[in-house]
Amino acid sequence: MKRIAVDIGGTFTDCFVCWGDEFIQTKALTTHHNLALGFNDALDQSCEMLKLSRSDMLAEVDSVRYATTLGTNALIERRGPKVGLLITEGFESTVPLSRGRGYGDGLPDEQARDLSRARRPDPIVPIASIRTVKQRMDYRGKILLDLDEADVREKLKQLVDRGVQAIVVNMINSVENPEHELRVQEIFEEEFPSSMLGAIPMVLSHQVVGRKGEYVRSSSAIIDAFLHSTMYYAMSALEQNLRTNGYGKPMLLVHNSGGMAQLNSTDALKTLHSGPVAGIHAAEQLALQSGTKNFVCGDMGGTSFDIGLITEGGTKHYDFNPVVDRWRVTLPMVHLVTLGAGGGSIAKYDAIFDTVKVGPQSAGSDPGPACYDRGGMNPTVTDADLVLGYLDPDNYANGAIPLNKRRSYQALEDICDEMDISEQDAALLIKSMADSEMAAGLVRELNGGGYKAEEFIFLAYGGNGPLHCCGIADKAGITEILAPPYSSVFSACGGAGLDQMHIHEKNVSLGFYNKHLRALYSDYQRFNELVEELEQRGRDDLLRQGFHDEDIKYSLELDMRYGIQKMEVSIELPNRRLTKPADVLNAIEAMNDDFGKRYGHEIVSPESGVWVTTVRVVSRVDLGTVTFSELVPPAPLPVQPDPVAFRECYFNSGDGKGSDGAMETPVYGAAALEPGVCIEGPAIVNPGSTTYLVEPGWTFKAAAQGAVWFSKAK
Template sequence: MKRIAVDIGGTFTDCFICWEDKFLQTKALTSHQNLALGFNEAIDNACAELEISRQKLLAEVDSVRYATTLGTNALIERNGPRVGLLTTFGFDSTVPLSRGRGYSEGLPDEEAKDLSRATRPDPLVPIKYIRTVKERVDYRGKVLMDLQEEQTRTAIRELVDLGVQAIVVATINSVENPTHELRVQEIFEEEYPPEMLGSIPMILSHQVVGRKGEYVRTSSSIVDAYLHSTMYFAMSSLEQNLRENGYTKPMLLVHNSGGMAQLNSTDALQTVHSGPVAGIHAAEELSKQSNMDNIVCGDMGGTSFDIGIITKGGEKHYDFNPVVDRWLVTVPMVHLVTLGAGGGSIAKYDSVFNTVKVGPMSAGSDPGPAAYDRGGMNPTVTDADLLLGYLDTKNYANGYIKLNMRRTYQALEDICDELDIEEIEAAKFIKSNADGEMASGLTQELNRQGYKAEDFVFLAYGGNGPLHACGIAERAGINRVLAPPYSSVFSACGGAGLNQMHIHEKNVSYPFFHKNLQAIFSDFDGFNSIVEELEVKGRNDLIRQGISEEQIKYRVELDMRYSIQKMEVSVVAPKTRLESSTDVIQLIETMNADFGSRYGEEIVSPESGVWVGTVRVVSWVELPALKFEDMTPPTTKISTPKPVAYRDCHFVGLEGAQKTPIYDGLALQPGVVIEGPAVVNPGATTYLVEPGWRLESAAQGAVWLLKQ
């Protein structure tokens, strides 16, 4: 197996390479002006270890998998194209009005509750770029009014004359009958052939989203159109870079659904948050292969802290109406909660509460934390870690970056003056607040999903995860932490193990148990025809990418709820077709068990009626997965290696400096046990064993941090 997986983050470009029986992890600073530069540098670092050229490496690998935050950054910076919208006559205010609480979507809780200052975000499609077409389709797909073609031509011409660079078509109930959206596209191509207008994209909403819900379907399509050209040209240039360096196969892009696909089978919206999602997939594989239930993932990089949940059996949670930036969309996305807390998060004085506030703004990679000595003037979490003694100025990120302690002292001056404290106390404030914010995010997310933090293992990864793991876990009430193999590039590692996959779904309204009629669902032919329709879409997606039909597998999922409840749970069907009432009853029983374990047995109420709102088909081809060994610490312990040095470290809650042993990579040998306080720095990342904690090394370089 020879694979390359790359995760482009806000600060670092992480690279994980499978080269037969070797696994390499490298990093480079992200080059935002040209992503290929950081990609090439990360590859070159691996080539130096393998003693081969970049061209030879790329010519021989089976695949290159790429995860990016480019789409997320484009939304944040609002540097996308001018987008126009065509919608059904009378519905032109749907997007400007959004929903009742549209102003709060994507905001932190404290801002969302501040109704006196509530404002909606600047629209991606201003009102002047919205036009309507006269047509009407009812909720069953029946055409009530034919598309008025001459009026449609006029509307298209008006948008083009206004200089729009992408057009979204979102007509009412097009998911039931897309005839009118398809005809609008034909008219557009008749009016403006490609050789005349160029490559202006037209996005049809029914092709982006298979669910009902006019606002979320339209907003999803608008976000997709807004990111389309940015992603297309960036990914095309990256693919061209691969071609120039000897890679001839299709480039694969990681999707936020937990799969991947070729560039020609990827919507721009599917790439948002793809890097952290790849890390969730790696956690899922580790959970399955190690028989480890209940994992809460914490990916702490340079810019953000991403939280995900893996429950019994390696089952990850999905969002089907996630918020992307400030926009509610409706695409299947692995559930993530992202906090603006990373190694590069900027700390500043909070005059209201007379304390230090950390994030959400980040120093990124250019200029980066003050300690990077690249022009950064603001103090960050990394600067606090350096001042507290946890980081090695000469061996940070495998020696790739030399840290400047003097710059850190200078950056902290303003905070120290405002609070009238010394630099060490300021650094403790920063670490304590950052750890507390991340711990609060973990516990809130677990509680929201119906779980208790003490029942979970905290999987800490990312460049800064193992460094802050003990502090986060202590505040969250978690006693067991696992820093997994390849923890500093774990999300890239997850990308190396993904399958090619597509998800298609359709809204339905099926009473699996009808309370009033006291009847079990029996329209098996209708249900199975929908499953077949969705399977055909997934099959066509994969065949288009060169996959043979025999390789394709399918999984059916149903979103189910009780009649008296709004909460839905996603249930995986044991088989892809319904054949009898027994199959329906089995699905209801599965739902009851899942609902009861998450929300409490006392509110399980199938007698009130059970309804299915969505049928979803996952189509995938299974590729060889990365293998994780048993993560259990060995029962046979080996002698602890001697420290390579001692350093004065400072810890929250303890007065004065603590003489702390420093270990190198030998401390990661399976069977090693180290009592805190201690610092382990094998080069790629730093493991901090805080007082009251114990480190136990396991297989593949994995590390357990256990509360004593």
């Protein structure tokens, strides 16, 4: 196995290289103006460790996989083209009304609690850029009104005259019959050939998502169009950089569904949150290989803190109608929650509550925290960690980024003056507030799923995860933490173990038990033909990317609900075809079991009717994953390593009111990661790639592959 996996974050570009039996992890600052520069920097560090040139490595490697937050950041910053929308006449208010959800979707909790003061987001497609065309299909795809082609030509000219740089086409019920959407595209190419107008992308809604729901399908296609140019040019530049350096294979992009595909088989919408999703995949593999039951994942990087759940059996959770920024979309996305809390999160004085507020604004990588000495003036969580003594100014990120402690003190001055406290107390307050916000996010996520925090292990990774994990766990009521192997680049590690995968789905309304007729579903031919159609679409995707038919594996999932209930569960059908009543009964029984576990067995009610609302086929090619060693910490070594230094550090006192003063804290080097090492807190372990902070009351235990367990007496 020779692979390069890259996670391009808002602050750091993480690189994970599998080279036979060797695994290399490196970091570089993200270069937003040209992502290839940060990638080359991180890759060159790996080449130096392997004593290879960049061109030699790229010539031998099997694949290069990218996960990136570029699309996420572009959406947050509203950096994108002018988008126009062409929709069925009579439905022009679908997007502006947003099903009445525009006020609440995507708001932070404190704002969602007061929707009377909430404001809709600025629209990506303003009302003036929406045009309607005369056509109509019914819910089965039967044409009720033919497409008025003259009307289409006129409306396209109007949108072009408005200066739109991307056009979305959403014809009602086009997922049942895309004929009119496809004809609109043909008319557009006839009226405005590329030789005359240039490359204005046209996005057809049925090609982006396969489920009904006009608002969510519209918003999905609009976001895809808004991000298309940004992602296309940035990813093309990365691919060209690979070509220039001797890499001749297709570049692979990580999808937020937990798989990946080639650039020419990737919609921009599928790249959103792809980096954190790769981390969730690595956590899933870790749970499966180690037999660990329940993980709550916390990826703390420089810009954000991403939360996900892995429950017993190594199962990750999916959102089928996730909220992206402020818009609800419809695509299968691995479930995660993102908080604006990371090492680069900016702290400000909050005059109302006479305290500090941390995030969601971030200093990013340019200029970065004040201590980076790159022009940043605002205090960040990283500045607080440096003032508290947790970070080594000369050995941060393997020494690649020297830290200027004086700049951190200067950045804290305003907070100190407003609150009349010392720099150390201000830094402790920043750390405490950041830890509290992340702990609250973990608890909300666990409670929302009906879980108890004490039943979960906190899987802490990302560049700052092992540094803040004890403080977060303390506040969340969790007593066991695992910092996994390669924790500082764990999401990139997850990207190295992904399979190529495509998901295709279709809305249906199939009564697996119709209570009015008191009958089981029996139209097996219709069901099997639909499954075959979805399998064929996945097969075509993978064959186009160079795989063989015999390499492709399929799984079938059904979204099911009782009667007219809104709560749906997704179950996997082991047999992908229906041939007898027992197959239908097995599906209903699987639905009853899953529904009971989620919502309570007392409300399982198949007698009210059982309906299948979505048929989903996952097509994949297994490419092998990163193998993790046994994670159980061995017996303590008879001789423990000695500290390499001592440093004055500050910790929050037991009552949470400031510190008890400086504590002489031992600092350990890479020797502390040898399996069997056991260290009582307070202590700092800094092997160079990341910093492990063992707070008072916690115990550090090293396991294989650099994994570390933190435990606290209950």
